[in-house]
Amino acid sequence: MALTVRISDIQVAKAPEILVTYGLGSCIALMLYDPLEQIGGMSHYMLPDSTTMSRRRPEAYADTALVLLKTKLLHLGGSPARLRAKIAGGASMFADIFPNPALSMGNRNIEAAHTLLREHNIPLMAEDVGGIIGRSVYFDVATGKVRIRYVSREETTI
Amino acid sequence: MRIAELQDIQLDALKEVANIGAGHAATALSQLISKQVMLKVPSLQLDPLENVPNLLGSPERVVAGVLMHILGDITGRMLLLFPREAALVLTDRLLGKEPGTTTSFTEMERSCISETGNILAGSYLGALGEFLGLLLLPSVPSMVLDMSGAVLTTAYLGFGEPQDFVICIETSFHFVEDDKQLKGFFFLIPDMDSLEIILKSIDVSFHM
Numbered sequence: 001m002a003l004t005v006r007i008s009d010i011q012v013a014k015a016p017e018i019l020v021t022y023g024l025g026s027c028i029a030l031m032l033y034d035p036l037e038q039i040g041g042m043s044h045y046m047l048p049d050s051t052t053m054s055r056r057r058p059e060a061y062a063d064t065a066l067v068l069l070k071t072k073l074l075h076l077g078g079s080p081a082r083l084r085a086k087i088a089g090g091a092s093m094f095a096d097i098f099p100n101p102a103l104s105m106g107n108r109n110i111e112a113a114h115t116l117l118r119e120h121n122i123p124l125m126a127e128d129v130g131g132i133i134g135r136s137v138y139f140d141v142a143t144g145k146v147r148i149r150y151v152s153r154e155e156t157t158i
Numbered sequence: 159m160r161i162a163e164l165q166d167i168q169l170d171a172l173k174e175v176a177n178i179g180a181g182h183a184a185t186a187l188s189q190l191i192s193k194q195v196m197l198k199v200p201s202l203q204l205d206p207l208e209n210v211p212n213l214l215g216s217p218e219r220v221v222a223g224v225l226m227h228i229l230g231d232i233t234g235r236m237l238l239l240f241p242r243e244a245a246l247v248l249t250d251r252l253l254g255k256e257p258g259t260t261t262s263f264t265e266m267e268r269s270c271i272s273e274t275g276n277i278l279a280g281s282y283l284g285a286l287g288e289f290l291g292l293l294l295l296p297s298v299p300s301m302v303l304d305m306s307g308a309v310l311t312t313a314y315l316g317f318g319e320p321q322d323f324v325i326c327i328e329t330s331f332h333f334v335e336d337d338k339q340l341k342g343f344f345f346l347i348p349d350m351d352s353l354e355i356i357l358k359s360i361d362v363s364f365h366m
Contacts, residue, residue, distance in 0.1 A: 007208055007311065023217030023307020026316045046315050093312040094225045097300040105316045134308025136218055151220055151304050 002138070005029070005042045008060040012041030012072045015142030022136045024089040026106040028062065028113055028129075029137040031086045032069055032122065033144045034078035040141030041076075043069045047105070048112035062112035066120065085122045086146050086158060087113045088137045090129040106130065126158035168360050171289075173202040176327050176344075179285035183278045190277070191252055194334040201328045210310050210324055214241065214343070217307025221245075222263070224275030225313050227297035228283065232352035236283070236296060237313040237345040238275040239306065244340040245271055251333055263303055272299040278329070282344065290359040314347055 005011045005021040013019060015038035021029050024044070033040030043065040050061035058064035074080065090110035095101045110129045117124050128135070128148050138147040149155045180197035187195045205213065214221065222245035224238040240248060249260045249267045252274065260267055279296035287294035302309060314324065327344040348356055 023305040023311070025304075025308030025310075025312030027311055046311070091308065091312065092316070093223075093302050093304065093309065094300040094316065097225065097227060097297060098316075106312070132302070134305040136305065 005044045007044055008046055008057060010041060010043045010059050010065060010069050010072065012039065012069070012076055013141050014039050014076065017141050019139040019141065020137065024135045024137060025091050025093055026089070026104065026109060028087055028089040028109045029135075029139070030062070030066065030069065030113055031088075031137075031139045031144075031146060032073055032078075032083050033086075033139075033141055034073065034082045035084065035144055036079070036082055037077050038142050039073060039076050039078055040139060040144065041069050041073050042137075042139050045109070048108045062109060062116055066116050070120065070122075083122050084144060085113075085117050085124045086126045086139075086144065087124065088128045088135055088146060088148055088158070091131055091133055091135070093132050093134070095132055128156060128158050169202060169204070171360065172286075172325070173199055173327075175285050175289045176202055176282060176329075178289075179278075179282035180329060181281075182285060183281035186277045186281060187252075187274070191254065193251075195251075196332040196334060198330050198332070199327055200330055203326050204323045205326050206323055207314060210314070210326070210345075213310075213326065214239065214306045217305060217310075219306045220303065221306045221309055222271050222301065222303050223309040223313065224272055224279075224299045224301045226275065226279050226299045228294055228348070228352075229297055230283075230287070230294045231292035232294060232348055232355050234346070234348035234352050235313060235317065236279045237310070237347065238278055239309065239343045239345070240271070240340075242303070244342060245303075247338070247340050248274065248331070248342075251338075257336075257338070268301050268303075272301045275299045275301070278342075278344065282327070282346075290356060292355070292359065310345070313345065317349075 002018045019042040030043045045065040090106040092104040092106040136149045176199040184197040220242040283294040325346040
């Protein structure tokens with residue numbers, strides 16, 4: 001079983017579902033899970049901040065996406081105190097022609113996830129972020145394990 | 159005026175401009191490899207950003223992508239995409255090798271694809287600039303080989319909040335000598351302010 005999470009999309013599910021998103025570049029797959037209830041959810045957000053950019057649906061931005069994802073998990077029976085997080089993505093492809101690589105959208109998206117998870121008191125258990133490579137992400141909500149596939153590298157699990 | 163409101167007639171005009179650009183690019187490429195290459199633009203379309211990763215089939219499909227900044231009177235980026243197999247065929251042609259010789263991408267193949275991207279971008283931007291009365295130039299190219307979804311979204315999103323729509327220019331290559339065809343995709347990604355400038359210039363061109 002696998003449920004696809006598209007760009008600017010959020011899906012939550014109970015075990016034994018696998019949540020998948022394909023071809024992540026500068027976007028982030030933000031995953032939250034409650035290990036006791038064996039439920040989890042994934043947000044595929046594009047941009048770091050809805051307060052400086054606001055033309056799109058809330059699923060597109062890190063801050064509003066995290067609130068939505070958390071709310072959906074609580075509705076499904078999750079406990080705010082038990083929530084754990086993992087993130088993947090945030091690549092800086094084409095870095096050699098970025099005016100300032102430190103400010104790439106990939107890096108800003110990673111930074112946003114770190115800041116927001118701290119603010120929401122959700123521990124970040126593991127991450128596979130940055131670099132210049134694309135990722136496909138498979139999230140097993142039963143175990144919280146995340147399998148990540150690449151084009152030119154062996155897959156990893158975090 | 160917003161990009162979604164572009165009329166068919168204006169899209170047709172842009173397609174004609176792209177075909178002129180393709181003609182210039184064909185001349186440049188033919189000279190480069192001393193064999194006749196013809197380029198055509200069978201379609202030019204507007205696509206919502208969210209649909210773009212699926213344009214080439216699966217967002218996991220491996221593609222060669224060449225990204226360049228647009229410099230001059232407008233700013234933005236151009237992305238040239240070839241499915242991996244097409245990029246290999248193209249490399250054989252450009253390096254004068256037997257078809258099927260190239261099976262992986264080393265420095266030589268990468269620079270070959272980058273150079274093709276730069277020639278195409280220069281030709282398209284030259285034609286578009288002439289039509290709009292603006293000066294448009296491509297920057298040095300940057301090339302990656304990765305999943306189409308990752309390449310496309312990074313090209314659109316990596317540099318700021320993007321437009322809701324992107325302009326996709328399909329480009330077909332025809333190597334006359336052995337009648338071999340292959341297809342690539344060109345994406346025009348103007349920044350917000352620049353899109354306004356392009357649309358106004360098109361509007362003026364239509365009311366002259």
